[in-house]
Amino acid sequence: MRETLEVRLFADDAKQFLPPDVGQEIGMSRRVVLEMDDPLIERIRQYEQEKRGQGSLAVTFWEIHRKYTPRELNEAELLWMKVRPLFEPTGEDCGTGYDETRACPRCGFGARQVGPLHLDVKRIPKRDIAQTLGGEIVVSARLAEAMQSIGLRGYELGPVVDRNGKPSPAWNQLLLPECRLELASQTRVGHGFFAPAPDDAHCPEGHVAGFDVLSEVHVQRASVNAADWHCTRQAVGQRMGPYRPRPLLLISQRLHQLLLSHKMKRFDVEVAHVL
Ligand SMILES: [Zn+2]
Numbered sequence: 001m002r003e004t005l006e007v008r009l010f011a012d013d014a015k016q017f018l019p020p021d022v023g024q025e026i027g028m029s030r031r032v033v034l035e036m037d038d039p040l041i042e043r044i045r046q047y048e049q050e051k052r053g054q055g056s057l058a059v060t061f062w063e064i065h066r067k068y069t070p071r072e073l074n075e076a077e078l079l080w081m082k083v084r085p086l087f088e089p090t091g092e093d094c095g096t097g098y099d100e101t102r103a104c105p106r107c108g109f110g111a112r113q114v115g116p117l118h119l120d121v122k123r124i125p126k127r128d129i130a131q132t133l134g135g136e137i138v139v140s141a142r143l144a145e146a147m148q149s150i151g152l153r154g155y156e157l158g159p160v161v162d163r164n165g166k167p168s169p170a171w172n173q174l175l176l177p178e179c180r181l182e183l184a185s186q187t188r189v190g191h192g193f194f195a196p197a198p199d200d201a202h203c204p205e206g207h208v209a210g211f212d213v214l215s216e217v218h219v220q221r222a223s224v225n226a227a228d229w230h231c232t233r234q235a236v237g238q239r240m241g242p243y244r245p246r247p248l249l250l251i252s253q254r255l256h257q258l259l260l261s262h263k264m265k266r267f268d269v270e271v272a273h274v275l
Contacts, residue, residue, distance in 0.1 A: 001271065002067045003036040005193070007044060013058035017047050029060060036064075048194040062193045066216070066270050078230065079256050079269040080217045081249045083131040087123060090134030090242045094118040094163070108239035109207035117173040121162040124171060127265040135246035137174040144172045146262050147228075152255060154178065154227025179231040179247045183209060184218035184275045189236065201238035201245070208245045209234040217248060218273040228252040 014023070014030035022040065023032030034040055044059065051058045073079065092098060097114035104110050117136055124130050128140040139147075144157055156175040159167040183189075189210035190196025201211035213236055224230070228251060235245035250272050251259075259267055 001069075001072060004065045004067075005034050005036060005041060006061075006063045006065060007032045007034070007059055008061040009044070009048075009058045010060065013047065013051070017043060033065075045194050052195055059192075059194055064193070064214075068271055072271055073256070073269065074253070076256075076271040077253060077274050078219065078224070078250045078272040079253070080272045081129075081251050082268045082270070083129055083137065083249065084268060085125070086131050086133045087125055088133050088242065089120055089123065090132040091117045091119055091136040092134050093242055094120055096136070104203060104205055104207050106205060107201070107203035107208040107235075107245060109203065109235050109245055111244070116159045116161045116167070118161045119168075119171075121160065121168045121171060125266075127267075128259075129174070129264070129267055133243050135244045137176075137249070138171045139174045141170055141172065142262070143259075143264055146258055146264075147255075150254075150258060152228040152258070154225075155229040174229070176229055176231045176247075176249075178227070179233050180223055180225070181230050181232045181248075181250060182220040182223040183232055183234055183248075184220050184273075186215070186218040186273070186275065187213065188215035190214050201236075207235060208238070209236055211238055212236065213248070216270060216273060217250070218275055219250070221274050224274055228255040 008029045008031045011025050011028055011030045023030045048057065048059050095118040099112045099114050102110050102112065124138060128143040129137065131137045138160055154176065156177060158173040158175050160171040160173055162168050191199040191211045193214055196214060199210045201208055230250040231247035235247045237243065237245040239245060256269060
């Protein structure tokens, strides 16, 4: 696995401490891609902490890119699936009912969907698996059929009701009744790469682990069962408008192979470690 960090920071700040030949300037920012063991990462961290100490900031964007070999992906027991980009409008925006009575007052986690998922079907991205900003996941009829044909486990399918009030033949909602995977402590979670704490998203009741995942995902062996679709007990993210914190989605190797063999469109996976 090769791990790089993409950082964008204000060009004026970059000039203060980064060599001029590192990265490219785009408008007012400088974009830098560094190997994870590059000592410049620590320099950026120190500079960013100083700026934050003064009530300002230099880093405007960061993203970790992990590139695995096909062998690493094909030998993993579980994979972390990232469904991107998230689309709008959400089910809630389209009239899907939610029961908020059992939602945590601190983090909003635990609201239960009531009744079928309503969506503007035309706005679903043209791929086989897609997710709304609110966390609702839909799968194409093609993927639903392929999953049923080999008897995958750990999921249920629900209808997706379009704007005319009719179930869509092209889409199903993917429902994961059991979010039981426990994150292992090796999974680092925090507000951001350069300033993990304080993390307002973290729920002291244990529902939301934090704002973002900062490392590879590690889960506890004792929480893994024989399902093909898994999600973590703890969610990640912060409730903001239509955005809801959501659990991490993990898939079995069997499901990964199904997605590959059917050339399912645009899914992004990383190795998840079972400890
Ligand atoms: Zn909570």
